Amino acid sequence: MNLENLVAILPLAALIVWAVLVLLVDLWIPKSRKFITALITAAGLALSLGLTLAQNGQSRSAFGGMVAVDGFAVLLNVIFLASGLAAVALAYDYLKRMGIERGEYYALLLFSISGMMLMAYASDLIIVFLALELLSIPLYVLAGFARPRSESEESSLKYFLLGAFASGFVLYGVAMIFGATARTDLAGIVAAMGSGTGNPLLFIIGAGLLLVGFGFKVAAVPFHMWTPDVYQGAPTPVTGFMSVAVKAAGFTALLRVFTALFRGDVYADLWPLLWGMAALTMIAGNVLAISQKNIKRLLAYSSIAHAGYLLMAFVPYGTRLQGDAVASTLFYLIAYGLTSFGAWAVVVALEKNEGMGLEIEDFAGAGRRYPWLGLAMIVFMLSFTGIPLTLGFWGKLYLFRTAVEGGYIGLALVGLLTSIVSAYYYLRVLVVMYMKPGEPVAQGGPWVNILAVATAAAVVLLALFPGPILDLVSKAIMLQ
Amino acid sequence: MIPLPWLLVFAAALFCIGLFGVLARKNLVAILMGVELMLNAVNVNLIAFWRYFSAAGEDSTRAWTFVAVVLVAAAAEAAVGLALIISVYRRRKTVVADELNLMKG
Numbered sequence: 374m375n376l377e378n379l380v381a382i383l384p385l386a387a388l389i390v391w392a393v394l395v396l397l398v399d400l401w402i403p404k405s406r407k408f409i410t411a412l413i414t415a416a417g418l419a420l421s422l423g424l425t426l427a428q429n430g431q432s433r434s435a436f437g438g439m440v441a442v443d444g445f446a447v448l449l450n451v452i453f454l455a456s457g458l459a460a461v462a463l464a465y466d467y468l469k470r471m472g473i474e475r476g477e478y479y480a481l482l483l484f485s486i487s488g489m490m491l492m493a494y495a496s497d498l499i500i501v502f503l504a505l506e507l508l509s510i511p512l513y514v515l516a517g518f519a520r521p522r523s524e525s526e527e528s529s530l531k532y533f534l535l536g537a538f539a540s541g542f543v544l545y546g547v548a549m550i551f552g553a554t555a556r557t558d559l560a561g562i563v564a565a566m567g568s569g570t571g572n573p574l575l576f577i578i579g580a581g582l583l584l585v586g587f588g589f590k591v592a593a594v595p596f597h598m599w600t601p602d603v604y605q606g607a608p609t610p611v612t613g614f615m616s617v618a619v620k621a622a623g624f625t626a627l628l629r630v631f632t633a634l635f636r637g638d639v640y641a642d643l644w645p646l647l648w649g650m651a652a653l654t655m656i657a658g659n660v661l662a663i664s665q666k667n668i669k670r671l672l673a674y675s676s677i678a679h680a681g682y683l684l685m686a687f688v689p690y691g692t693r694l695q696g697d698a699v700a701s702t703l704f705y706l707i708a709y710g711l712t713s714f715g716a717w718a719v720v721v722a723l724e725k726n727e728g729m730g731l732e733i734e735d736f737a738g739a740g741r742r743y744p745w746l747g748l749a750m751i752v753f754m755l756s757f758t759g760i761p762l763t764l765g766f767w768g769k770l771y772l773f774r775t776a777v778e779g780g781y782i783g784l785a786l787v788g789l790l791t792s793i794v795s796a797y798y799y800l801r802v803l804v805v806m807y808m809k810p811g812e813p814v815a816q817g818g819p820w821v822n823i824l825a826v827a828t829a830a831a832v833v834l835l836a837l838f839p840g841p842i843l844d845l846v847s848k849a850i851m852l853q
Numbered sequence: 854m855i856p857l858p859w860l861l862v863f864a865a866a867l868f869c870i871g872l873f874g875v876l877a878r879k880n881l882v883a884i885l886m887g888v889e890l891m892l893n894a895v896n897v898n899l900i901a902f903w904r905y906f907s908a909a910g911e912d913s914t915r916a917w918t919f920v921a922v923v924l925v926a927a928a929a930e931a932a933v934g935l936a937l938i939i940s941v942y943r944r945r946k947t948v949v950a951d952e953l954n955l956m957k958g
Contacts, residue, residue: 514933
C-alpha cells in the first residue's frame, strides 16, 4: 500500500482513526461530562468534512481500481458527514435526558459513517459488501442503544436479523456476478460482459439478488416490513440518522453498481421489476401512513414513500437519461435529508421520557406554544408533501421530470396521485399542532432547536435559489 | 474433479436451507444459524468458482480475498447478533421471535 492510495481515501482514514480515538478517550471522560465526547466527535466530523471538500474536483481511482475518488463520492460524503453532525446535535441533550448518556453512541456513529463513506468510494463489489457491513453493524447496536428499554432492544434485533438476511442476498448476488465474469471490479465486469466471455444467466441472477439486498437497505416495498418497528423502537436521534444517511447509502450502492453494470439487455429485463417496486413503494408507503397514530411510525412510512419517489427517478437509469437519474436522486437526497432531519429535531424536542409524547395527539397545542418549532414543522410537512416554495417541491419536480422524460409517464402519475394522498397525513400533524388545545413541553435543548430552525431556513432559502445545488448535483459525475 | 454445476447446486441448496431456517424458525438463535448458513453457502460458491477459473488458467485470487472478507464480516455479525439476543433474553427470558411484539400498527 503506497502513500498515494492512502491520500486518496484520507477523509475516510482520518475518520476511522478518529473513531478509534473517541472510543479510547471516552474511557477517561467522567460520566457527568460526556458532552466532551460529543464535541470531540463533532470536531472529527468537521475535520473529515474539510478533507473531503479538499478532494473536490478530483477524478481518479486508487487501490488497484477498488476505490474511485470522484465528484459523486465527494458530494455523497459531504451528505453523510453532515448527517453525522446533525445526529450529534440531536443526541447532545437527548441522551442525557433519557438517561442513556454513553460515549459509545458517538464512536459507533463514526464507524457507521465511515462505512457509508467507503460505499461512496466503492468501485469494486468486494468493497461494496465490506462497506455495507461496516455501515450496518454499528447501526444494529445503535438501534438498541436505549437499552434496557424493551422496544429499543426489540427494534435492534429485528433490524439485525433482517439486515443480516439482506446482506446474505447481496453476497450471493456478488458471488454470481463473480462467477459470470471472474472479476469483482466494476470496470473489469463491464469489460468481461462486453467482450462476450461472461455468462449472462449467472449475471442476471446476480443482478436480481443485488436488487433484493439493496431493496432491504432502502426499505423498498416488498422489503420494507422492518422499517416501522425499527424506526419506532430505536432512540429518536438514531432513527433520524437512519432515515437520512442509511437511505442515502442504499441509493449510493444502487447508483454505483446498477448504473455501471446493468445496462443494455440486463436493463431491459430489470426495468419492469424496478418499475413495480417503485410504484408499490409509493403506494404502500403513503397509504399505510394514513392510519398511523404514532409520529415515529408516521415518519417511518413517510420515509418508505420517499424511497419510492427516489426509485421512480432511478428507473430510467439505463436509458440516455442516466445523468439526470443520478443528479435528480442526489438533489432529492439533499432536499429530503434537510427536511427529514428538521422534522426529527421537532420530534426529539417534544419527546418525553420512557418513549412518551410520541403520539400525534401529544403534539396538540405545540404550534402556538412554541412558534419557532411550529413554524419549522409547517415548513417540513409542506416540503415532504412537495408544496412550492420549499426544497421538497423542486426535488419532486426534478424526480417527476426524469421519470416523464424517460417515458415512464404511468409511474409519474402514480407518484403524483400518492403525493396528493400524502398531503392528508402531513397536514393532519399541523392541524393537531395548531387547532387542538394542549400543553406540551419542548425540552430538546439549544442544539435541537438550532437544528430545527436552521434546516427550516435552508429548506426555504435553497428553494428560492436552487441554482447552486442544481449545479452541484450535475457536476457529481461518476468515474467510469 | 467435481463438475462446477454440482458444486453450484450444492451451494444453492445450502443457501435455501438457510433461507428456510430464517423464514420458518421461531427461535432467534436458530434464525441466526440460518443467516450463517446463507453466508457460508456463498463461500462455497466463491471457492467453486475459484477452482473452475484457475483450472481454466484465469487469475482469480480475488475470490480468496473475498472469502476472507466474508468470514470476518460473518464473525462480526454473529458477535453482535448473539450479544443482542443475550441482552433481550436477560430481560424477557425468551428467545422466541413471536413473543417480541411490543410494537404494532
